[in-house]
Amino acid sequence: MSTQKLKEIINKVLPDVEAVIAWQEGFDKLNVTPIFITSPEQVDKVVWNAACAQNLASYLPSQKKKVAVVVKGCDSRTIVQYMQEGLIDRNNVIIIGMPCKGIISKKKVQKAINNEPVEEITFTDDSIKVKTPSGEKTLAIKDVCPSKCATCQYPTPIISDQLAADAIQSDKPAGAVYADVAELEGKTLEERWAYFAKEFDKCIRCYACRNACPMCVCQDSCIAETRDPHWITQRLTFDEKLMFHMIHSLHLAGRCVECGECERVCPMEIPVAKLKKKINKEMKELFDYTPGVNPEDKPPMFVFNVDEAKIKEHKL
Amino acid sequence: MADKGYLPKEKIKEFVEALGKDAAVYAPSLEGDTIIFRQYTPDKEIALDRPANTPPKGAIYPQCETLLNFEFKKDQATPEKMDIELKTNLDFPKAFVFGGRPCDARGFTVIDRVFINPEASDPYYQKRRENTTIITKCCNGPYAGCFCVGVGGGPASKEGSDVVMTEVDGGYYMEAVTDKGKAVMSLPMVQDGASYEAKAKEANEKATAMVRNPFPADSVDKVSPELFDSADFWDKVIAKCVSCGACTFLCPTCYCFNITDELAIMTGERIRTWDSCMFQHFTLETSGHNPRPIKNKRFRNRVGHKFYYYPEKYENAIACTGCGRCIRYCPVSVDISEIVGYLKDPKADPAQWAAEKKDAKN
């Protein structure tokens, strides 16, 4: 059982690190929460199931000492991107890879059970059985997974020191990754503007998306809040909110590893990842570059070539 | 004016529109899968079956409001002199908050103690508060994360509401709590409700029994000062926090704010917007000194404010109503009730949380 193997691996690496970052049960069965394990007694609390949504790799840049971290395939892209950008020291991390067939979207599950409190959940390979005060319901994971899982290209961590389960091959077509972006691209400018105006109208500028983003480096110097330079006001109008989201997305151009955390954590259920995926799609077409896949790569916005292969500039 | 009424479900829209004839009505509005408190317009769909993602706090305490407008004025005769004119607007219409939960209504009572006081009241909040009638829907049961009974509330609590409604028999039993509430009950679509009272009471008791109290019976009233001051404790419980602000912005009792000036050459305004004690720069001084530079300190202050400092100042009233939103929506599922549970444990011991030395083990 993969949890058993995972716990064995954690026990083995624990003496060599300051902490092992993994998941444990949260406030109810539907929620898990990160645990920073520092002693063997805590290892038994570790869980691995389809509720393990949080991207634990995002804690790495702030760790001062050597740690071990459990990552899914999508999370491992964060580590690869950190390595490309020099945001972590590879020697200071032990990566425990957890191949994954898909996680559940808490919001989709809650909708399916009408937001009742969850008393019990049983996880199988491809489904969850949820018990609420009004009864039991079985949901197929593919019906309640976030969109990133439906198009997952990296079910097995790209980089790891040990795998806690057998590697899994992707069975999802690569072309599907940007299908949702293409759908929006097919709409007129007015339609797209109206779409985002409606969605961002809900935004409360809580910055959960920004702080959960593993690649956001501005963090506390964010333009959303600085007075010098004074980019935007604190008002909650569409233009102000759009400015924040656009700049955040542009800062992620060619860096967003599509971990989906931004969308998962938005309390207002705004599809914030769409802007970032659109920019990623453009970057892929321009530079043939996919973020977080090869540690030897350099993000295109970090490099300058006088002659870019796909950018037709005037002849010098 | 009766103070016991019954409103059939199919009359809800009519009721809300009647309220809205000469007032603004804030009701939970379904947008996609999200329920948000919005100013009601007939095109909106009112959703009462589960708590809204956002509390109705913004109806009385808007997330952004103008404190004053200023205008720079020049006189051609004396071009070197610039005059300034200030304007304030405290003209707020009558309003209703419809369909919040008891935890939301109690949230307003927490803010009332701070914003309405003899020394310096916030006139903007006070005026809106006076003009607003709160009609609360009691809960049929708990939702993920809820713990209102642990902080002096309950799914049928009347505190802070003008009218409370309980779901019975295809409609809502309504009870007026204040004179303001009584006025609402006299609307034509509200029928006599006395015959539903017993059933509503039963439903309320059933719901109350279902809500979890995260603090065991032997937990102490005050938080343990030793554990509260233990850096090791806070390091451990808050290592996973990402220091966003979702918890504070979705909280019915959080009221911290920022004041910023915005200038448009010759005119401008001073606006007040919600701020968050979780933000790194909340207490950052111009000199660069920051009393709460790390999230450990900020979270300690947040928990301290709600469960330690505020009760000390306001006769043990707790600045948390147990609505559970911070737990539900936290990106990493930080559970404030769990953390406060540790602090109220009679056996609370800082030594248990002291950082372990690796070589001391095995």
Added chain:
Amino acid sequence: MTGNHNPYLPELATVIKVIDETPNIKSFQVVFNDAEKMKNFTFEPGQVGQLSVFGVGESTFVINSPPTRMDYLQFSVMKAGEVTTALHGIYEGDIIGVRAPLGNWFPYDFMKGKNILFIGGGIGLAPLRTLILYMLDNRADYKDITIIYGSRTPPDLCYKDELKEWEERSDVNLILTVDNEFPGWDKRTGFVPTVLREEAPKPDNTIAITCGPPIMIKFVLEGLADLKFPDENIITTLEARMKCGIGLCGRCNLGHKYICKDGPVFSLKQLKELPSDE
């Protein structure tokens, strides 16, 4: 109280004089545009005001003129950030906003009949100045007055004209110092906490009031403890990032006390009873 019933509404005031105290500190003397309000204005030494530069923001400064001299209100501003830089661009005749008086004040009644020891550094002399002048205007109420004041360099000393006056007075003992030797400076050198220890004032029937950079206060408090000053006889004024100034916005708190409303004046005894963020 300015602003009528709306505590957020500043009173418009005109700057009647700007004084260059040091390379980065200016003092502003202001008078309310509403003459009636100016006439009826009262405050206690130690209270503060929020100065508005409309379009930029507000910042908190102690009213460092005493209530016994009410021709104007004086504020001293060190250029540091957005608002203070904007203030340094204000000239005589310009209009700013004032929300005052805010906060608590020095317990001067408690200090009557006692010896007073002022220990200040740099711009920390500003809040002390209001109390010093108030005491000098009520000289008979207080016994010995000693002022230990220092800054990094002689140009950084504030209120240079007043320092001269105080030096010449026989009923005030002024001890000036600068951190290090400086050309043209023939007086004492040494950090303020060091000078405090050298002077070794007796704690008997003496109240110590200190204000200055946090690092100076830290060492001054250690010195006063070593000199056996009891905590309730040590007074200081605190600073914090402030916005509302009336204890509502939630940011300047130490436990349940707000520095803007329950302070900025605190005794060391009171501070030790509050949960600290340190």
